[in-house]
Amino acid sequence: MSDPLRLGIAGLGTVGAGVLRIVRQKTALMRARTGREIVISAVSARDRNRDRGVPIGDYAWEDDAVALAKRDDVDIFVELIGGENGPAKAATEAALNAGKDVVTANKALLAHHGQALAELAEAKGAVLRFEAAVAGGIPVIKTLTEALAGNDITRVMGVMNGTCNYILTRMEDAGLSYEEAFAEADGLGYLEADPNLDVGGIDAGHKLSILAAIAFGTQVNFDAVELEGIGRVTIEDIRQAADMGYRIKLLGVSRMTGRGLEQSMAPCLVPETSPLGQLQGGTNMVVIDGDQVGQIVLRGAGAGAGPTASAVMGDILDIARGTRVATFGQPATSLRAAKPARAATPVPYYLRMALLDKPGALAKVATALGDAGISINRMRQYDHVTDTAPVLIVTHKTTQESLDAALAAMGKTGVVDGEPVALRIEEV
Amino acid sequence: MSDPLRLGIAGLGTVGAGVLRIVRQKTALMRARTGREIVISAVSARDRNRDRGVPIGDYAWEDDAVALAKRDDVDIFVELIGGENGPAKAATEAALNAGKDVVTANKALLAHHGQALAELAEAKGAVLRFEAAVAGGIPVIKTLTEALAGNDITRVMGVMNGTCNYILTRMEDAGLSYEEAFAEADGLGYLEADPNLDVGGIDAGHKLSILAAIAFGTQVNFDAVELEGIGRVTIEDIRQAADMGYRIKLLGVSRMTGRGLEQSMAPCLVPETSPLGQLQGGTNMVVIDGDQVGQIVLRGAGAGAGPTASAVMGDILDIARGTRVATFGQPATSLRAAKPARAATPVPYYLRMALLDKPGALAKVATALGDAGISINRMRQYDHVTDTAPVLIVTHKTTQESLDAALAAMGKTGVVDGEPVALRIEEV
Numbered sequence: 001m002s003d004p005l006r007l008g009i010a011g012l013g014t015v016g017a018g019v020l021r022i023v024r025q026k027t028a029l030m031r032a033r034t035g036r037e038i039v040i041s042a043v044s045a046r047d048r049n050r051d052r053g054v055p056i057g058d059y060a061w062e063d064d065a066v067a068l069a070k071r072d073d074v075d076i077f078v079e080l081i082g083g084e085n086g087p088a089k090a091a092t093e094a095a096l097n098a099g100k101d102v103v104t105a106n107k108a109l110l111a112h113h114g115q116a117l118a119e120l121a122e123a124k125g126a127v128l129r130f131e132a133a134v135a136g137g138i139p140v141i142k143t144l145t146e147a148l149a150g151n152d153i154t155r156v157m158g159v160m161n162g163t164c165n166y167i168l169t170r171m172e173d174a175g176l177s178y179e180e181a182f183a184e185a186d187g188l189g190y191l192e193a194d195p196n197l198d199v200g201g202i203d204a205g206h207k208l209s210i211l212a213a214i215a216f217g218t219q220v221n222f223d224a225v226e227l228e229g230i231g232r233v234t235i236e237d238i239r240q241a242a243d244m245g246y247r248i249k250l251l252g253v254s255r256m257t258g259r260g261l262e263q264s265m266a267p268c269l270v271p272e273t274s275p276l277g278q279l280q281g282g283t284n285m286v287v288i289d290g291d292q293v294g295q296i297v298l299r300g301a302g303a304g305a306g307p308t309a310s311a312v313m314g315d316i317l318d319i320a321r322g323t324r325v326a327t328f329g330q331p332a333t334s335l336r337a338a339k340p341a342r343a344a345t346p347v348p349y350y351l352r353m354a355l356l357d358k359p360g361a362l363a364k365v366a367t368a369l370g371d372a373g374i375s376i377n378r379m380r381q382y383d384h385v386t387d388t389a390p391v392l393i394v395t396h397k398t399t400q401e402s403l404d405a406a407l408a409a410m411g412k413t414g415v416v417d418g419e420p421v422a423l424r425i426e427e428v
Numbered sequence: 429m430s431d432p433l434r435l436g437i438a439g440l441g442t443v444g445a446g447v448l449r450i451v452r453q454k455t456a457l458m459r460a461r462t463g464r465e466i467v468i469s470a471v472s473a474r475d476r477n478r479d480r481g482v483p484i485g486d487y488a489w490e491d492d493a494v495a496l497a498k499r500d501d502v503d504i505f506v507e508l509i510g511g512e513n514g515p516a517k518a519a520t521e522a523a524l525n526a527g528k529d530v531v532t533a534n535k536a537l538l539a540h541h542g543q544a545l546a547e548l549a550e551a552k553g554a555v556l557r558f559e560a561a562v563a564g565g566i567p568v569i570k571t572l573t574e575a576l577a578g579n580d581i582t583r584v585m586g587v588m589n590g591t592c593n594y595i596l597t598r599m600e601d602a603g604l605s606y607e608e609a610f611a612e613a614d615g616l617g618y619l620e621a622d623p624n625l626d627v628g629g630i631d632a633g634h635k636l637s638i639l640a641a642i643a644f645g646t647q648v649n650f651d652a653v654e655l656e657g658i659g660r661v662t663i664e665d666i667r668q669a670a671d672m673g674y675r676i677k678l679l680g681v682s683r684m685t686g687r688g689l690e691q692s693m694a695p696c697l698v699p700e701t702s703p704l705g706q707l708q709g710g711t712n713m714v715v716i717d718g719d720q721v722g723q724i725v726l727r728g729a730g731a732g733a734g735p736t737a738s739a740v741m742g743d744i745l746d747i748a749r750g751t752r753v754a755t756f757g758q759p760a761t762s763l764r765a766a767k768p769a770r771a772a773t774p775v776p777y778y779l780r781m782a783l784l785d786k787p788g789a790l791a792k793v794a795t796a797l798g799d800a801g802i803s804i805n806r807m808r809q810y811d812h813v814t815d816t817a818p819v820l821i822v823t824h825k826t827t828q829e830s831l832d833a834a835l836a837a838m839g840k841t842g843v844v845d846g847e848p849v850a851l852r853i854e855e856v
Contacts, residue, residue, distance in 0.1 A: 022578055022720060032645065032758045033577050131575065137721035139567075139575030146751075147559070147567030149461050150450050150741025217460065275727060278706055292450060293565035293738035297727035299703060310721035313578025323574075323751045330460045 004037035005320045006073055010065040010091055011080030012045035015105055015132070017052040018309030019078065024054065034320035041073040065091035069100065076101045076319055078312065084108035096120045096128065103315040105132035105308055111206035114213065114220035118332035128327045129315035134207040135160050135284045137307025138300040139314065144214045144288060145329040151290030153215035157253040157426065161204040162282030162302045163190045164230050164250040168267075169280050172238050172247065178231065190282070200229035201250060205265040208252035211286070212263050213328045216256045217335055220328070221263070224340035225252075228266035232421055237352055240392050241269050244378070246350075247277045251426055260341030267423050269350050274428035275299070287428065343400035343424070348377060351395065353410070353420035354388035355381065361415035365391065368413060372406035374398045388417045394425070432465035433748045434501055438493040438519055439508030440473035443533055443560070445480040446737030447506065452482065462748035469501040493519035497528065504529045504747055506740065512536035524548045524556065531743040533560035533736055539634035542641065542648035543763065546755035556755045557743035562635040563588050563712045565735025566728040567742065572642045572716060573757040579718030581643040585681040585854065589632040590710030590730045591618045592658050592678040596695075597708050600666050600675065606659065618710070628657040629678060633693040636680035639714070640691050641756045644684045645763055648756070649691070652768035653680075656694035660849055665780055668820050669697050672806070674778075675705045679854055688769030695851050697778050702856035703727070715856065771828035771852070776805065779823065781838070781848035782816035783809065789843035793819065796841060800834035802826045816845045822853070 007023065009016055023030075023040055030038045042060035044067075062068040069077045069091040077095035079102060081088040088109050095102050096117065104110070110117070110133050121128040131141045135158065144153070159165050163185055170181040182199065185191055190198075197203045209222040230250050241248050246269035255262045270276040275297045279285050284302030289295050301307035328335060355361045362381060369376060378394040395403075403422060410416050435451065437444055451458075451468055458466045470488035472495075490496040497505045497519040505523035507530060509516040516537050523530050524545065532538070538545070538561050549556040559569045563586065572584070587593050591613055598609040610627065613619055618626075625631045637650040658678050669676050674697035683690045698704040703725045707713050712730030717723050729735035756763055783789045790809060797804060806822040823831075831850060838844050 018720070026578065026580070029580065030578070032762055035759070137718075138724060139571050142570065142575050143567050146746060146749075147570050147742045148738065149745040150454065150458070150738050152454070152457065273706075275703070275706070278701075278703070290565075290738060292446070292734040292741070294729045294732075294735055296566060297725075299725040299727070301722045304722075306720040307722055310576065310578050310718060313720070314575045317577040318574060321574075321751075321753055323749075323753070325749055325751070331463070334460055 002036050004039045006039050006041040006075045007078055007316065008042045008068045008071055008074030009040060009078045009080065010044040010068050011082065012043060012052055012056070013080065014305040015308045015312065016045065016080040017054050018305035019080070019312050020054045020056070022309055022313050030317060034317050036320045038316065038320060042068055042071055044068040066094045069095035070098055074100060076103055076316060078316070079104040079106055082106055084112040089113060092117060093120065096124050096126050099124045099126050101127040101319050103129050103312055105130070105312055107133040107203065107206040107210065111209045111220060111222035114210065114328070115332065115335065118327035121327055122332045127319060127324050129318065131315050132308045132311035134210055135286055136300065136302040136304065137310045138284055138286060138298045138302065139311070140211065140286045140298055141214065142314070143296065143298060144211060145325060148288065148290050148293055148296070149329065151292045153288060153290050155253065155255045155289040156211045156215045156286070157251060158284065158286035159249050159276060159279055160207045160252055160284050160286065160302060161198055161250055162284055163198040164204070165279060166190060166282045167199070168230060168233065168238070168248055168250065171235055172242065175235060177235055178233060196229070199231055201227045201265040204250060204252055208254055208263055208265050212254040212261065213335065215254065216261060216338065217330055218261055218338040219335045221338070221340065224261070225263040225265055226342060230267050233267050236390065237421060237423070240352070241350065242272065244394065245272055246270060246425065247272045248423065249276055249279070251276065253426060255345055257341050257344045259344040260339035262341050262343055262345060264343055269423055269425040271428055276428055346397035346399050348397050348425040349395045349403055350423045350425055351393040351420050353391050354417040355391045356388055356415050356417050357384055358415050362391065364413040364415050365410055368409035369395065369406045371409060372402045374402055374406055430464045432467045434467055434469040434503045435506055435744065436470045436496045436499055436502030437468060437506045437508065438472040438496050439510065440471060440480055440484065441508065442733040443736045443740065444473065444508040445482050446733035447508070447740050448482045448484070450737055450741050458745060462745050464748045466744065466748060470496055470499055472496040494522045497523035498526055502528060504531055504744060506744070507532040507534055510534055512540040517541060520545060521548065524552050524554050527552045527554050529555040529747050531557050531740055533558070533740055535561040535631065535634040535638065539637045539648060539650035542638065542756070543760065546760035549755055550760045555747060555752050557746070559743050560736045560739035562638055563714055564728065564730040564732065565738045566712055566714060566726045566730065568639065568714045568726055569642065570742070571724065571726060572639065573753060576716065576718050576721055576724070577757065579720045581716060581718050583681065583683045583717040584639045584643045584714070585679060586712065586714035587677050587704060587707055588635045588680055588712050588714065588730060589626055589678055590712055591626040592632070593707060594618060594710045595627070596658060596661065596666070596676055596678065599663055600670065603663060605663055606661060624657070627659055629655045629693040632678060632680055636682055636691055636693050640682040640689065641763065643682065644689060644766065645758055646689055646766040647763045649766070649768065652689070653691040653693055654770060658695050661695050664818065665849060665851070668780070669778065670700065672822065673700055674698060674853065675700045676851065677704055677707070679704065681854060683773055685769050685772045687772040688767035690769050690771055690773060692771055697851055697853040699856055704856055774825040774827050776825050776853040777823045777831055778851045778853055779821040779848050781819050782845040783819045784816055784843050784845050785812055786843050790819065792841040792843050793838055796837035797823065797834045799837060800830045802830055802834055
């Protein structure tokens with residue numbers, strides 16, 4: 001048997017405690033599967049005395065995560081602190097600089113500094129792994145990086161924020177308003193301290209930017225993700241979508257096109273009979289299209305101590321077995337800086353707007369669409385509500401550029417009250 | 429850059445031709461992802477002159493797969509011949525004996541000889557990989573062996589024969605009889621030369637036995653899989669199941685219990701709203717429950733040149749990257765010979781029988797169940813069809829043992845015509 005593999009774990013929240021528990025309880029299982037003893041040398045967290053339901057007295061303690069990362073008795077630095085900067089970044093850099101392998105669950109860190117960290121890891125001959133950073137327990141990083149390595153990936157998409165999916169599901173199932181469903185999720189403790197990370201799509205956008213880098217061999221570029229949160233989705237949109245056979249999901253979609261790399265995280269309509277349409281509650285799903293494999297769908301818990309710790313352990317055990325794969329699946333220096341392309345692939349759109357009660361109003365809207373080269377698949381106008389009438393339109397496939405032109409033209413007609421809602425329809 | 433990785437490919441059917449095509453077309457992609465050149469040294473097949481849509485003149489030819497497996501210019505022997513014995517087995521053994529790594533898509537070979545081959549590979553320091561053997565392009569072997577290695581697996585189950593799922597879906601959607609749907613699948617070329625491999629559950633049983641070995645650290649034991657094909661499922665069963673919110677699938681289920689290892693491949697009822705219930709047509713799905721990760725669902729194409737070749741390439745590229753994992757996830761000599769347990773876990777059952785028109789008939793059936801300790805959840809009797817009346821029963825959870833006792837007692841009542849149909853209900 002080889003030498004023990006020694007972990008240093010920084011961050012002892014629910015995930016960190018989960019990892020501790022697995023390492024303590026599954027000694028024999030891990031030894032059988034890797035041929036090595038997995039041990040914990042040292043831990044670090046903000047509060048040494050908090051009760052975590054698992055004893056930490058057996059391990060050396062460090063107040064400072066950077067000091068932990070540099071310890072001679074640590075082979076793998078396990079970063080579970082979180083946050084894109086601060087100690088998480090400093091300690092990860094310190095570990096890599098010392099040539100130590102790093103396993104992290106930190107999507108913000110990877111989304112903002114993934115390229116630099118991958119280059120550092122490569123220069124030092126270290127491995128940087130992050131299965132837990134995207135979609136919790138779902139092995140999507142491994143699937144994209146390893147299992148599907150013989151494919152050119154044509155699209156990667158997914159529902160990767162369980163809180164948003166919970167809110168949208170509750171709006172649909174219980175007829176709650178966005179505000180009511182948000183309050184319910186908040187009461188259940190589902191929301192981040194800054195709720196905009198969830199409902200603004202930032203957290204899910206981080207994850208999408210990481211998947212896109214692996215799928216398309218490009219440098220992570222979170223800043224180029226087109227972000228739109230779920231705050232403007234109304235119960236009316238959900239009902240209308242359902243009536244037409246669709247459900248609304250906060251969906252991340254990335255494709256490589258002739259015009260550049262598309263990365264969009266926004267509410268979208270998906271067919272209700274599709275796997276994405278069937279996804280209820282807090283569960284996550286990633287859908288990968290490859291030129292050889294066709295479509296692979298992966299579904300599971302996107303958060304929680306157990307699922308996230310499962311992904312962290314998968315990375316640790318891979319390293320224990322001697323598996324060493326480049327951070328984003330190929331040398332960091334070979335990742336291209338892709339030009340961002342704004343939704344270049346034509347898709348159908350769902351539009352909702354409030355039409356003022358003026359003669360010829362509907363014709364003006366239809367003309368604005370026609371002038372932009374957009375043809376209408378379905379259109380419905382409803383009874384007037386006070387001064388305005390709700391109008392719903394489903395277009396045939398069109399580009400974001402054409403749609404923007406049509407929306408600008410509509411704005412000038414003087415018959416549309418406020419901003420129309422425009423949601424992409426992603427056929428699956 | 430390291431030396432080129434040299435393949436010898438035996439078997440040039442649709443999958444073999446698919447692998448050839450990928451290796452020829454994706455040179456740059458594979459080099460970027462593995463740091464190595466992947467080349468083909470030699471090929472072998474039954475007929476050298478058949479048009480495969482891809483040229484083979486660049487490669488050395490061997491009439492004999494065993495000779496191919498032994499060639500000095502072959503690093504990985506790729507076995508795509510098929511069949512549990514014959515040249516597939518002989519050549520795989522020859523390659524392993526020569527210390528060469530082997531990648532195969534051959535489920536029958538693994539199901540029947542997996543333990544011996546894993547021991548041979550281990551003794552010779554060779555790697556034996558087989559992602560393509562189970563569920564085509566779905567990365568279920570990698571997920572179980574690597575991604576979920578930090579979990580104790582509690583259940584693995586799946587729909588792993590697309591032909592059976594196609595037949596059952598067509599019965600449900602188009603109201604076809606089993607015979608009609610079978611004939612349709614046959615006309616589309618979906619059936620194996622020996623159709624019993626598909627509809628008898630043998631092919632899917634091979635796959636389940638492989639998954640169970642990895643999930644539970646046991647020696648592959650296909651002979652212990654309880655096999656029941658789909659030939660006795662009637663359109664009436666499908667309608668009744670639908671009426672109660674279920675769909676019928678040929679479902680493989682494996683669990684480790686206190687009484688031993690359960691392995692069952694049989695038609696089962698699953699909730700129609702579950703991912704398994706939603707699975708239509710030829711698609712495959714595997715559902716894995718782990719003590720940490722919760723439930724992971726993987727969905728994709730279970731057959732076809734592209735998806736199967738994708739899985740074969742994933743294995744080849746892993747080897748190119750230097751990944752070396754034990755055949756079934758742990759040393760072959762440490763795999764236990766688990767005692768087979770026949771469906772020890774209590775589940776609800778669906779029963780259908782034809783009741784003779786005799787006084788007290790229904791009471792006798794109910795008594796037989798009650799005497800075996802089985803309580804009834806739902807029961808329906810329908811109008812008499814000629815001499816018999818269809819009776820449907822859904823039981824509460826019970827063991828196969830109790831059910832067998834009840835069925836034996838029913839047989840002696842003289843009121844049941846023929847053999848009752850009994851299908852497990854697998855809650856998801």
